[in-house]
Amino acid sequence: MSYSDYFASRREEQLEELKQWLRIPSISALSEHKQDIQSAAAWLADTLKRAGLENIEIMPTAGNPVVYADYLHAPGKPTILVYGHYDVQPVDPLNLWTSPPFEPEIRGDKLYGRGTTDDKGQTFIHIKAIEAILKQEGTLPVNVKLCIEGEEEIGSINLPPFLETHKDKLACDAVLVSDTSLLERGRPAICTGLRGLTGMELTVSTANTDLHSGSYGGAVPNALHALVSLLDSLHDEKGKVAVEGFYEGVPELSALMREEFAKQGLDENKVREGLGLDALYGEEGYSFVERVGARPTLELNGVYGGFQGEGSKTVIPKVAHAKITCRLVGKQDPELTMDRIEKHLNAHIQPGARFELKRSERAFAFNIDPSHPILQTAADAYGAVYGTRALFTKDGGSIPIMQAFSRVLQSPVVLMGFGLDDENLHAPNEHFNLENFDKGLLTVVEFLKTV
Amino acid sequence: MSYSDYFASRREEQLEELKQWLRIPSISALSEHKQDIQSAAAWLADTLKRAGLENIEIMPTAGNPVVYADYLHAPGKPTILVYGHYDVQPVDPLNLWTSPPFEPEIRGDKLYGRGTTDDKGQTFIHIKAIEAILKQEGTLPVNVKLCIEGEEEIGSINLPPFLETHKDKLACDAVLVSDTSLLERGRPAICTGLRGLTGMELTVSTANTDLHSGSYGGAVPNALHALVSLLDSLHDEKGKVAVEGFYEGVPELSALMREEFAKQGLDENKVREGLGLDALYGEEGYSFVERVGARPTLELNGVYGGFQGEGSKTVIPKVAHAKITCRLVGKQDPELTMDRIEKHLNAHIQPGARFELKRSERAFAFNIDPSHPILQTAADAYGAVYGTRALFTKDGGSIPIMQAFSRVLQSPVVLMGFGLDDENLHAPNEHFNLENFDKGLLTVVEFLKTV
Numbered sequence: 028m029s030y031s032d033y034f035a036s037r038r039e040e041q042l043e044e045l046k047q048w049l050r051i052p053s054i055s056a057l058s059e060h061k062q063d064i065q066s067a068a069a070w071l072a073d074t075l076k077r078a079g080l081e082n083i084e085i086m087p088t089a090g091n092p093v094v095y096a097d098y099l100h101a102p103g104k105p106t107i108l109v110y111g112h113y114d115v116q117p118v119d120p121l122n123l124w125t126s127p128p129f130e131p132e133i134r135g136d137k138l139y140g141r142g143t144t145d146d147k148g149q150t151f152i153h154i155k156a157i158e159a160i161l162k163q164e165g166t167l168p169v170n171v172k173l174c175i176e177g178e179e180e181i182g183s184i185n186l187p188p189f190l191e192t193h194k195d196k197l198a199c200d201a202v203l204v205s206d207t208s209l210l211e212r213g214r215p216a217i218c219t220g221l222r223g224l225t226g227m228e229l230t231v232s233t234a235n236t237d238l239h240s241g242s243y244g245g246a247v248p249n250a251l252h253a254l255v256s257l258l259d260s261l262h263d264e265k266g267k268v269a270v271e272g273f274y275e276g277v278p279e280l281s282a283l284m285r286e287e288f289a290k291q292g293l294d295e296n297k298v299r300e301g302l303g304l305d306a307l308y309g310e311e312g313y314s315f316v317e318r319v320g321a322r323p324t325l326e327l328n329g330v331y332g333g334f335q336g337e338g339s340k341t342v343i344p345k346v347a348h349a350k351i352t353c354r355l356v357g358k359q360d361p362e363l364t365m366d367r368i369e370k371h372l373n374a375h376i377q378p379g380a381r382f383e384l385k386r387s388e389r390a391f392a393f394n395i396d397p398s399h400p401i402l403q404t405a406a407d408a409y410g411a412v413y414g415t416r417a418l419f420t421k422d423g424g425s426i427p428i429m430q431a432f433s434r435v436l437q438s439p440v441v442l443m444g445f446g447l448d449d450e451n452l453h454a455p456n457e458h459f460n461l462e463n464f465d466k467g468l469l470t471v472v473e474f475l476k477t478v
Numbered sequence: 479m480s481y482s483d484y485f486a487s488r489r490e491e492q493l494e495e496l497k498q499w500l501r502i503p504s505i506s507a508l509s510e511h512k513q514d515i516q517s518a519a520a521w522l523a524d525t526l527k528r529a530g531l532e533n534i535e536i537m538p539t540a541g542n543p544v545v546y547a548d549y550l551h552a553p554g555k556p557t558i559l560v561y562g563h564y565d566v567q568p569v570d571p572l573n574l575w576t577s578p579p580f581e582p583e584i585r586g587d588k589l590y591g592r593g594t595t596d597d598k599g600q601t602f603i604h605i606k607a608i609e610a611i612l613k614q615e616g617t618l619p620v621n622v623k624l625c626i627e628g629e630e631e632i633g634s635i636n637l638p639p640f641l642e643t644h645k646d647k648l649a650c651d652a653v654l655v656s657d658t659s660l661l662e663r664g665r666p667a668i669c670t671g672l673r674g675l676t677g678m679e680l681t682v683s684t685a686n687t688d689l690h691s692g693s694y695g696g697a698v699p700n701a702l703h704a705l706v707s708l709l710d711s712l713h714d715e716k717g718k719v720a721v722e723g724f725y726e727g728v729p730e731l732s733a734l735m736r737e738e739f740a741k742q743g744l745d746e747n748k749v750r751e752g753l754g755l756d757a758l759y760g761e762e763g764y765s766f767v768e769r770v771g772a773r774p775t776l777e778l779n780g781v782y783g784g785f786q787g788e789g790s791k792t793v794i795p796k797v798a799h800a801k802i803t804c805r806l807v808g809k810q811d812p813e814l815t816m817d818r819i820e821k822h823l824n825a826h827i828q829p830g831a832r833f834e835l836k837r838s839e840r841a842f843a844f845n846i847d848p849s850h851p852i853l854q855t856a857a858d859a860y861g862a863v864y865g866t867r868a869l870f871t872k873d874g875g876s877i878p879i880m881q882a883f884s885r886v887l888q889s890p891v892v893l894m895g896f897g898l899d900d901e902n903l904h905a906p907n908e909h910f911n912l913e914n915f916d917k918g919l920l921t922v923v924e925f926l927k928t929v
Contacts, residue, residue: 056789117791181789208693222692226790235754237571237905240777241673241875242659244805246769248759251778252713259710262703303686306830308699318697326691327702328793329784334801338507338632339677339838340568341803341876342779342904350785352792354695379757387790424692425792453793454688 033159034468042138042461044074045151048113049131049140055091055114055181064091064177067113071175072096078158080173086193088185091177095196098157099170105478106170108199110432111150111206112179115142116453123455136461143459145452149205149445150175152464156471168476172199176428179206182226182388183428190435201401201478202432205471207422207444209463210291215409215470218442219397220320220421221429223355225364226388229372231257231332231347233380240341247343248379251332254347257382260375261325261351261368265311268325270371276358280313280321288316291420301449319423324354325368352388354425361389390427395440401478405441408474412466443474484610485919493589493912495525496602499564500582500591506542506565506632515542515628518564522626523547529609531624537644539636542628546647549608550621556929557621559650561883562601562657563630566593567904574906587912594910596903600656600896601626603915607922619927623650627879630657633677633839634879641886652852652929653883656922658873658895660914661742666860666921669893670848671771671872672880674806676815677839680823682708682783682798684831689794698794699830702783705798708833711826712776712802712819716762719776721822727809731764731772739767742871752900770874775805776819803839805876812840841878846891852929856892859925863917894925 034041053067054060071094072083080096091114099106118128118141126132131140138148153173160167174197176186190197207218233248263269295315299307309318332347334340353364365386372382395402397419410416422442433440445467451457485492504518505511522545523534531547542565550557569579569592577583582591589599604624611618625648627637641648658669684699714720746766750758760769783798785791804815816837823833846853848870861867873893884891896918902908 056791057787117785117787117789119785119787224792226792228790233755236902236907238753239875239904240775240779240803240805241873242899242903243770244777244874245773245775246758246760246766246874247753248755248757249777251709251781252717255706255709255778255781256713258702258706262707266703302689302698304684304699304830305832306699307697308828308830309697315697319694322696324691324696326695326700326792326794327706327784328691328791328795329786330702330706330798331782331786333778333780334568334570335780335782335799336508336568336570338568339679339801339803340507340779340904341675341677341777343777344779347781348786350790352691352790354691377759379755379759381756422692423695423697424690448693451687452693453690453791456687 028163030159030163030469030472033163034465041155042133045148046131048147048151049142050129052129053114053177054117055178056117064114068092068094068177071113074154075173078154079161080157088189090185093189094175095173097172098167100166101168101170104169105200106172106198107475107478108172108174108197108202109153110202110204110428111153111175112146112177113150113175114177114180115147116145116180120455125456137458138461139456139458141457143457144446144450145457146179146206148459148464149467152205152445152467153471156468156475159468159472160475169478172197179426179428182224182390186428187431187435190431194435197436199436199438202436202438202440204426204440204442205445205467206426207424207442208446208448209444210418210420212447213413214415215413215417216420216444217402217405217417218422218444219395219419221393222323222423222425223359223361223392224388224390224425224427225353225355225361227351227365227368228385228387229349229351230383231380232345234345237345238343240343243343248377249343250347250380251344253377253380254332254349256377257372257375258327258330258349261371266308267310268323270325270367272367273364274323276360277323278357280317284321285317288314288320290418291316320421321356323356323359326352328352354423356392359392361391388427390425391430393429393433395433399439401439401441404478405443405474408470408477411473412470443470479614481610481614481920481923484614485916492606493584496599497582499598499602500593501580503580504565504628505568506629507568515565519543519545519628522564525605526624529605530612531608539640541636544640545626546624548623549618551617552619552621555620556651557623557649558926558929559623559625559648559653559887560604561653561655562604562626563597563628564601564626565628565631566598567596567631571906576907588909589912590907590909592908594908595897595901596908597630597657599910599915600918603656603896603918604922607919607926610919610923611926620929623648630877630879633675633841637879638882638886641882645886648887650887650889652889653887653891655877655891655893656896656918657877658875658893659897659899660895661869661871663898664864665866666864666868667871667895668853668856668868669873669895670846670870672844673774673874673876674810674812674843675839675841675876675878676804676806676812678802678816678819679836679838680800680802681834682831683796685796688796691792691794694794699828700794701798701831702795704828704831705783705800707828708823708826709778709781709800712822717759718761719774721776721818723818724815725774727811728774729808731768735772736768739765739771741869742767771872772807774807774810777803779803805874807843810843812842839878841876842881844880844884846884850890852890852892855929856894856925859921859928862924863921894921
């Protein structure tokens with residue numbers, strides 16, 4: 028049976044199976060979901076076993092477990108390590124979801140639910156592609172290992188030491204990852220660059236109690252004033268990061284790179300209109316794809332302090348909070364970047380206020396040379412299925428672990444993504460276009476058979 | 479029996495009675511407490527009846543009802559209208575309360591709970607003082623009316639039309655209010671100035687969905703960036719409000735006024751240390767009491783947007799909010815002030831972002847001439863009980879309705895406060911020093927007998 032027929036005949040059954048996994052709310056950022064993390068890992072281990080994989084293990088880390096499996100019966104052939112993650116993003120604001128995030132639902136040709144595209148849906152493609160080859164041909168043409176973690180959405184903090192400890196067990200000729208996007212519908216892409224990431228929580232404090240704005244207003248520091256003043260100081264009027272030394276290690280865009288970006292042919296007006304915006308906003312002198320692919324950022328992801336209820340409350344808050352992440356490029360050092368931000372905050376904090384900075388994620392940017400033969404094979408595999416060869420792109424996201432994979436395992440990393448940028452990953456109404464689920468299965472089969 | 483003995487013999491019983499009222503969570507800012515507002519009004523009406531007052535009515539308004547009562551059996555004598563409020567502030571953050579806000583508890587010589595000082599405790603003093611004179615002497619030496627409202631903490635929006643409608647019924651020679659503070663323990667004060675108030679809710683929006691900071695970060699507007707930039711622009715680097723025209727109508731401080739403020743002898747270092755602050759913060763060139771008593775403010779009471787949960791979430795929020803109030807002085811016009819702020823926001827909003835401004839409270843500042851005989855009598859009444867005559871001060875708070883009382887009823891307003899500034903009104907662990915409950919009862923009796 029052709030692989031097309033094979034997958035077509037099992038489509039409904041396989042989507043039902045994926046939905047089981049999507050129903051488990053394995054949110055790694057929230058400790059109340061610890062048990063769901065365990066359930067999602069257990070479900071995965073079972074599914075790998077049913078797919079015909081061997082040596083399945085739920086391997087402990089200092090945090091959430093890694094699920095491992097392999098099939099090593101092609102001596103002399105390359106070994107491909109598939110990486111993915113079974114944890115998902117939080118779901119608030121819940122009221123903006125059309126269908127509940129953990130009740131996956133197909134509407135039209137899209138599967139809706141948290142984790143559908145990031146990353147359960149994409150990880151599931153690899154499992155089902157391997158299962159298909161095993162069912163159709165009795166064995167695999169290459170050796171495969173799977174390493175699926177549960178902390179990607181909180182920075183993969185425990186994976187680098189895990190890779191170090193198990194680097195012999197995980198040794199491979201290439202790491203294969205599906206956690207990125209096509210350029211757009213019908214236009215596949217292999218990402219050859221990812222931004223690095225740092226995360227921080229900033230807490231600004233003033234008095235030892237909340238105060239009445241009548242009795243004290245105008246004469247004492249207000250934690251919210253001190254916070255917004257600090258936060259506003261982090262960018263200049265043109266949207267450039269104003270932290271001294273922040274851009275150190277950021278490569279200048281060469282004419283060649285600008286040409287590569289231009290090839291993507293992104294219609295910025297279409298993006299702007301799609302987002303319902305009057306204007307895009309970013310660093311002057313760069314296009315949208317350059318800003319996202321080659322420039323670093325400092326973003327506020329959350330800010331809160333004082334009264335949030337209905338109506339008003341004339342309070343001067345004693346504490347205010349901000350959640351901040353930076354996307355890094357080139358050789359920007361995550362730790363040094365946080366040092367610089369801390370120094371900037373120290374220099375700009377208002378009299379009477381003080382702050383604490385709690386550091387979390389740290390990941391260098393990732394870059395790979397697209398001329399590597401395995402990347403060329405991957406581009407061809409897409410070509411065979413999509414009818415158009417994959418472009419080599421740079422993505423603005425971060426998969427913090429990519430840099431560690433290439434450093435520890437000394438292997439090329441192939442980012443073979445099947446998502447689309449407008450699939451609301453990390454937002455309400457996350458979804459996965461089933462066209463790319465179907466084509467993804469065939470592309471992975473093609474890749475494993477030709478690599 | 480002396481009034482001291484009278485109150486001493488009933489102290490425990492009266493505090494138990496007050497606690498019943500404090501247990502009703504009559505938070506006017508939160509609609510889920512509508513029923514509690516009704517219960518607090520009903521409790522008050524019963525208590526006024528038991529105290530011997532007459533013509534008790536729970537009078538409807540477009541919002542929460544006004545509780546009215548009177549005792550008009552002293553022809554030819556002055557009529558005193560007692561004003562107070564039975565609604566209270568919200569209680570969050572709840573986890574910072576030592577005892578629950580609506581389970582009043584005496585610890586040491588203080589009564590803890592929401593509303594103890596602002597304003598159920600202070601209103602209760604008037605009821606019990608009137609009851610005492612009626613019990614001891616069979617009648618009152620003056621005519622009294624009580625007008626106790628349920629919307630003070632949300633700006634008394636419906637009281638001005640109520641006063642207009644019922645201005646004959648409420649006609650009086652003076653309005654007596656206990657909703658302010660002593661200067662400090664043992665130092666009574668009569669407030670002759672209150673700041674005005676305006677309230678606004680600012681909502682900043684960008685894209686039509688939350689976005690992933692990897693796929694979009696650096697190339698689209700972030701509602702939080704736009705918000706903090708707007709909010710920071712509202713003050714200059716020295717803490718002065720940067721909105722054009724904001725200070726119009728603010729009187730210059732005369733040498734005489736500065737002298738009056740200096741008489742209060744406030745130890746700013748003691749205030750600073752008590753609040754656990756490294757430094758106080760406010761407009762340059764003014765002392766603490768001048769900043770609070772004679773200068774306007776623009777305060778952030780709440781700011782929120784994006785992810786607030788545990789851990790991190792790499793989201794670019796599409797919406798962010800701020801709650802803002804201004805304290806006004808002199809002839810500053812609340813509506814015009816909001817117009818000016820809106821104009822400022824329009825001029826400073828980032829490209830790609832837009833905002834909405836929802837206006838709420840509006841109150842002019844209030845000022846009264848301390849040389850009025852009735853204020854002099856009130857200062858003497860304090861002197862008879864506290865052993866030291868009340869100082870005439872200006873308070874930084876707002877009782878939005880004071881200006882309306884003096885305008886509609888054409889009567890002087892006597893702000894005879896029994897609170898203390900450090901009693902955490904509008905904050906966790908609100909309390910009332912029972913020393914001033916005891917002395918307050920005697921001071922009100924003295925005032926009613928001598929006015």
